Amino acid sequence: MLDTERPVAILGAGLIGVSWAALFLHHGVHVQAWDPDPEARDALEDRVKAPMAQLRQLGAGADRPGRLTVHGELTEVFSGAFFVQENAPERLDVKHDLYRRFELHAEADALIASSASGLPWSRLSAQMDRPERLLNAHPYNPPHLVPLVELFCPAEASLARAEDLYRRIGRVPVRMKREAVGHLANRLASALWREAVHIVAEGIADVEAVDLALVNGPGLRWAVMGAHMTYHLGGGAGGMAHYLEHLGDSQEGRWSTLGTPRLTPELRAALIAGVEAEAGGKSIAQLEQERDAALIGILATRKALDT
Amino acid sequence: MLDTERPVAILGAGLIGVSWAALFLHHGVHVQAWDPDPEARDALEDRVKAPMAQLRQLGAGADRPGRLTVHGELTEVFSGAFFVQENAPERLDVKHDLYRRFELHAEADALIASSASGLPWSRLSAQMDRPERLLNAHPYNPPHLVPLVELFCPAEASLARAEDLYRRIGRVPVRMKREAVGHLANRLASALWREAVHIVAEGIADVEAVDLALVNGPGLRWAVMGAHMTYHLGGGAGGMAHYLEHLGDSQEGRWSTLGTPRLTPELRAALIAGVEAEAGGKSIAQLEQERDAALIGILATRKALDT
The missing domain is CATH 3.40.50.720 (NAD(P)-binding Rossmann-like Domain)
Known part of the structure; x- marks a missing residue:
């Protein structure tokens, strides 16, 4: 009130x-x-x-x-x-x-x-x-x-x-401690999408598979726990310190293998065809409605867990 | 069965x-x-x-x-x-x-x-x-x-x-259509964490703020809808085609501003201190228990929405 x-x-x-x-x-x-x-x-x-x-x-x-x-x-x-x-x-x-x-x-x-x-x-x-x-x-x-x-x-x-x-x-x-283009969330979203697009560009998986993996894997977990905290848990009982000591260098190595795709006409066409296949004929309005219903369900669940 | x-x-x-x-x-x-x-x-x-x-x-x-x-x-x-x-x-x-x-x-x-x-x-x-x-x-x-x-x-x-x-x-x-280091999910998680670490390295926000933004922003949404589909909706009624036509170039521009941090001793110390502040004295086992309870709640909610 x-x-x-x-x-x-x-x-x-x-x-x-x-x-x-x-x-x-x-x-x-x-x-x-x-x-x-x-x-x-x-x-x-x-x-x-x-x-x-x-x-x-x-x-x-x-x-x-x-x-x-x-x-x-x-x-x-x-x-x-x-x-x-x-x-x-x-x-x-x-x-x-x-x-x-x-x-x-x-x-x-x-x-x-x-x-x-x-x-x-x-x-x-x-x-x-x-x-x-x-x-x-x-x-x-x-x-x-x-x-x-x-x-x-x-x-x-x-x-x-x-x-x-x-x-x-x-x-x-x-x-935020200082201003930055894209604030925090759009920077994170942009970084993730860059790799999601790279995966499609490189023929590793198709658009729908990438989305399915995100929603049933890391995305699901990020609705519950942040990225930094996830790596803290990834270090076992020793937490982030242990993680960085044992896997920090290999994580740096992985970062160097991630891509920066160019949105060529071919790649754009593949992304458009991919989301259309994934949408399965549903309109944007229908997809928004389904998204909102799921968001409301998850928010209600999180609120119940907090109390 | x-x-x-x-x-x-x-x-x-x-x-x-x-x-x-x-x-x-x-x-x-x-x-x-x-x-x-x-x-x-x-x-x-x-x-x-x-x-x-x-x-x-x-x-x-x-x-x-x-x-x-x-x-x-x-x-x-x-x-x-x-x-x-x-x-x-x-x-x-x-x-x-x-x-x-x-x-x-x-x-x-x-x-x-x-x-x-x-x-x-x-x-x-x-x-x-x-x-x-x-x-x-x-x-x-x-x-x-x-x-x-x-x-x-x-x-x-x-x-x-x-x-x-x-x-x-x-x-x-x-x-996956072909094998790739990190499969899909660890590539996406690594790409997101790279930027999450970069944000801390650049003094844009602290560890806890980044995690809070993720869990209450894009992470929450990725438990519901994939990254590609999210940009499809970001294009309004015109979908991904409209999005790429109007914002594809600026997204490419943003990709070029994302960082590839070096895990220096100072940055490692900041990440460790940051997650410890965020954990607020909770043990890894407690954090895992809370994560699992929230995952179970969200999975049950998603299942109820699907049926």
Whole structure:
């Protein structure tokens, strides 16, 4: 339960903004949403329904959901809000304009968190009078289900306030010590996919086999335990120290055998044909629905194990 | 239910052998186990109890478990067995000797599957009269819980028989088109860990933050959907084709920014201190127990979703 009746503001009512709105509402936080597009504004109340229904399946929401209001004026949307989640397109000029207006019109104690995935904090904050009011808070798709929020901000007080808020809406905020392209999760995902593509390129296995191996092998285990901790256990009773002493050199050797594929036209065609075979005629919407149902099931299981 | 009363033979009663024995027994298959070490033989009946109890939590076993017999003579262990799972130490001379004795003493229709992780099929089979009787069938730790079995063998008939058997004991066999060091799963795990180590080496985030991001972000999602399929969904309604057209080049660019760290003494010390901080005083045994409980929960959830 949040100890305040003050609303949060959501800037941008696209996919990410809708997810954030649903999350805050589910946890009883009032949401004031803004979008420059009248169609996006009109659709918002309807579009939060599906993610809110999924969140109700997961439980742990507030006794009553927050109240949603939709605004066409930025000055209105900031009114009373103690926190702003910005989900504008990934264009620096657009973001800078929003931050300027935030500094002009928002409440003096308000923070603004950008969902930006590709623009680093230093560039996002470059034109602000008080850059310590801005955080980069990158969610992971689908944001209302996947708990991770990657945080970067050099100001400890802003970080602490944002972490507190995100934890209250069931998120797992993770701090970066410095900004980096791709944050943590997209770097890890990109590194894994590079090798997954390399395996296909080298004819070691086909697309579907690689995915099947991941979901029934390391992926399953990474839903439970991180990569570093897994190698700690890989060292037996001696843990990571033992692992590195005995297998560190051979791991370095293996790293040198991993590939950096070129996405040639032939390889692209093989990847497209491979996922189409794997999808077996299912549409993207069907695949998303199945993914979400499985995520909800696993999250509920993990929550039950934690308590 | 297996359509045969014939037993399988397990060679080597270490960690992996114990897991295989528990799996076969749980699914009603009789197991004849051999180990050259009398202590390992004496301990086996006791050591299968814990993994069998975990498998009972998962359900889906046979009405009654298989019968376990333990042998000190190789000629005995092969008697009547239609399938042999070999879990000897990763030494080629030891394996070659076992395969020679398999060819001398095993039933004429029996296959032998090696759990070898680091030795390729071509070297494993090099001294056999009928190499098509050998498969590489690599499980993933902990093998009785993680469903993946990575298969390589050039003989279609042997593959089909092994796949049939592994599916009957709840495994997910995945075929490789050609042999490769690290098979699929260890290549993917190694590629991901390389970047996870790089992130720590570069001071982007600490060990615990990387693990937290993985378990609450991409790792969680990879328990549900493979890496290739995830990028298919990342392309929206246009799928992988749209993704590659619009973001293929930038993904190639990101690949070039990923790192290949050197495991210097300083970095090793940071990894060891990091996992120790993350473990928070928990022993390896405690961490394994928590991992297994979470794996059992997630596997049960996935099974319920499939039915």
